Amino acid sequence: MKIKHFNYWHLIIFGGCFLLTAIFFLIINISISNADIKQIDFTIANGESSQEISQRLAQNGLIVSANFFDFYLRLQGKDKNIKAGHYQFVPPLNIKQIARLITSDYKLNEQDIFLIKEGETLLEIEEGLKVKGLLAKDQSLTQWRLQEVQDKLGNKLLRGASLTNSLEGYLFPDSYHLVSGLSDKEIINLILNNFAQQIPSGWLDQLEKDGKNFYDILILASILEKEVQLKNDKRLVADILWRRLENKMPLQVDATLCYAQSKDFRNCLIDQAVLKMNSPYNTYLYKGLPPTPINNPGLESIEAVLYPLPNDYWYYLTDRQTGQTIFSKTYKEHLSARQQYLTK
Structure with a gap:
């Protein structure tokens, strides 16, 4: 009878797999803590990949490894369930906890979700925040000036603006997760971070070329x-x-x-x-x-x-009944359109 010799390579491979698995589970459960950091604001843009998000989480000191975080998301089948939005991470947190927070199995408190609609003004947004109890009555967004947020927006986004102007135009329309108790500064920082991420860098580069x-x-x-x-x-x-x-x-x-x-x-x-x-x-x-x-x-x-x-048009108006835009090439045509659509 032949006796099979034990294959030491099998032992090495098995041991290596066991060690890697142990390291993996150790890393995903490691919580990073910094006594000097009470909260980290983090924004995920629409269409951002799990790899990009993983890299930024690591850069912000929230996770120990971008590669392990991305692998964990894919292993759990969560890499396609990431929700774009705005988060306040309070360390210590580990990879598993952050993954839960940014994927679809985490339910936000509806009271903490604040929607900025396209076309809302700074004043309307401020009043909406106060109505929802997310901004204290003695705080204000309208009093802030661009010179106070230069570091958040950068020179390209501020090009052409007077720094003594308000933040009108820069509060990006989106759904925001805003927990109660945030200061006006914290709310502004969250929204402006999102604005800076949403504007494609290619647009800014082209504008610079075009002067x-x-x-x-x-x-x-x-x-x-x-x-x-x-x-x-x-x-x-x-x-x-x-x-x-x-x-x-x-x-x-x-x-x-x-x-x-x-x-x-x-x-x-x-x-x-x-x-x-x-x-x-x-x-x-x-x-x-x-x-x-x-x-x-x-x-x-x-x-x-x-x-x-x-196009060859010089004039336009909106039909009050249908919302349709009516275009005209001459002022005479425009007057006729006004008579037809605005005097109903």
Whole structure:
């Protein structure tokens, strides 16, 4: 009878696998703690991969290994369940806990979710936060100035802006997880971090090549957000507004008059007196752009300004009944459209 000799290679392989498994389970359960850090704000953008998120978590000192975190997500089948959003991580946390927090099996408290809608103004957002109890009555977002958040936005995003302006335009429309008790500074930092992540770097590089200011783009995008509803119409109107600026024509947009009256759009009424209002936001009286954005636009409107759709129209209006944008090539056609669509 033959006696099988024990294969030492099998022992080495088995031992190696056991050791790697032990190391893996050790690492995913290690909690990183820093007595100097009470909370870390972390934003996950839409479309961001598990590898990119893992790398940023490691860079922020939240996990010991980006590779192990990414592997753990894939092993658990959670790499496709990551929720874009804004998180406040309070160390110590381990890989398993963070994975649970950012994937779909973690249920957020609905009271802590705050939605900024496309086209909402700074004042409207502040009032919404206070109504929901997420911002103290004695705190304010409207008092903050761009010079106080330069480190969050950087020079490219602030190019063309007066640093004494408010944060209008930079509060990115999105759903935010805001636990009660945050200060106005903490809320602003979360929202601005998201804004900086959402704007593609390629857009900023192209603007720099073209010699254009991002702030001008933001102002025009905020106008589009209130003037036009559909993506293709936004691109058409963007081209119209760019050509009006190039030809030294007044923009003549009603949305800026609403903002001039009260910094919000909830009770906007435009009459002959408002049309004559002496305000830098009166684009009927003053040529060029208004001094600041008039709300906080979404990516679709920003992209429309960056990539307008060339056309031969000079005028447009919105059908109050259907929301459809009606375009005209001549002022005579525009007057006829006004008679047809605005006098119903």
